[in-house]
Amino acid sequence: MNLVKGGFLLTLASLALVGCGSEESSSNNGNSTGIEGDLSFYTSQPDEDAQKLVDAFKENYPDVNVQTYRSGTEEVISKIKAEQKAGDVQADVLLVADSVTFEDLKEEDLLLEYKSEELSEIPSNLVDPDGMYAGTKVMATALVANTANVEEMPDSWNILTDETAKGKTIMPSPFYSGAAAYNLGVFTRNEAFGWDYFKSLKANEMTVTKGNGAVLQAVADGEKSYGMVVDFIVARAKAEGSPVELIYPKEGVPVITEPIGIMKDAENEEAAKAFVDFVLSEDGQKLAAEIGYTPIRKGVDAPEGLQTIDEMNVIDADISELYQAKEDDKKEFETIFGQ
Template sequence: MSYESPELSGIKSDYSDADHSYTGTKIISTGIIINTGMVKKAPAGYHDLTGAEYKDQLVMPSPLYSGAAAYNLGVLTRTKGLGWDFYKALKANNVSVQKGNGTVQKAVLAGQKSCGIIVDYMALREKAKGSPVDFIYPSEGSLTVTEPIGIVKSTKKADLAKAFVDFILSADGQQATSEIGYTPIRSGVKAPEGFKTVDDIKNLTYDLPELVKTRDSDKEQFSKLFG
């Protein structure tokens, strides 16, 4: 059901459905994880990963397996200065394409690869534990996704459901989001240590209906490129 929570005033419109059927609850950014024991100079952004120093050293999740990676593919191939040439350069650099973010995390932690493309919390939680890794928000911008909340039309407890949505989106609810290790989606709420706040993240995105329309063809082209 459509519900325009009064708490939406603290949340950017990018992260809320236009008809208020759902709203994001947290920000999950994709960026670059590095093994600090292996990388002498950290890459500033995605383009740096095509350099000779990262040949045979990069690992990334496959858009054929990961939904977030498929979204990333759609955006990056439509970003000025990157595009399909970026993926072709990664292919030439012998990037390792694995199933999901967990495999990327393990490869960099183990020193099998020096860097990878990964979601923020999987890198920064390991850093907080003392692992020799760091996370870079790319200079080109961050690819962000969220986990939405909404109310089903058939609910018989609409008032309770609305109250729950209000809490999740409130400052207190978003502080709880931060405390469990995610970037709050609400402006003005402090992010966990090492994370950027929603106001500090440069959101790299593209027209969502267009990405949905071209998702299968993008994946097909990726499959042809990487085999």
């Protein structure tokens, strides 16, 4: 009798352990990840794109409540710097335009080192070697032309300084757009352009507006004939029927990678790491391509109408030099354009 009773109790105990094991296993599959809480996401991505990214992340991590702050890169960083001064940076994870901006944050010891396992599929030259940030996509700044206003499409940046385009051109401001700030540094350090090119842009009555979206809108509406703008929004607008053409000038294009990083004092570090992992994962990169970006991950194709980084003639400059000179560059731009 005691043997039977003992065997019965042992069986119950075994079933209980199996049940616990099954419950634990199920909590790590499907929609139960164990990662939860609030996540503060600061980004310069367009609102709709940022929301698609957040929605896709939440399908995998439904217990994470993502709160998004979105503006131009320069304004996002100004907000972070103001929060830093107040002693309480609110952002957990940051995704903005360019690596120069992240170098600034890295220098100020505002970033957390995190080397995601997904980095093995990202080109190493597009990742910070110290693990503070990593590129998430490839975004070139190219030319956009209005197909109703322009009969013969140009193949050179020189169209923006040509007499025939006087008063018909537009570009984003480096005081708002991180891509524009990066481009300014790259162009002015390239001997084919330099500061004389920007003086010529001013002389040819180049309009400077707040961001890339405003540039595209002005060209699409026919208000301007040519613009300097990030490539993906042109390809997207053209696919939707807008009268615009994307042109990669023969002299080459500056490229940003819209890096992602985690703030050093992130309140929800676990969720922030999961967010970075998702953005760099195959699923996250396929989502980027579906939205219209050129993915940075190996093996994920670029959307129709966009060049891959292997196809681009990239013009660049030393990142550390760009970082050191960024504010001086903007002051010189202000002197020329009176921003």
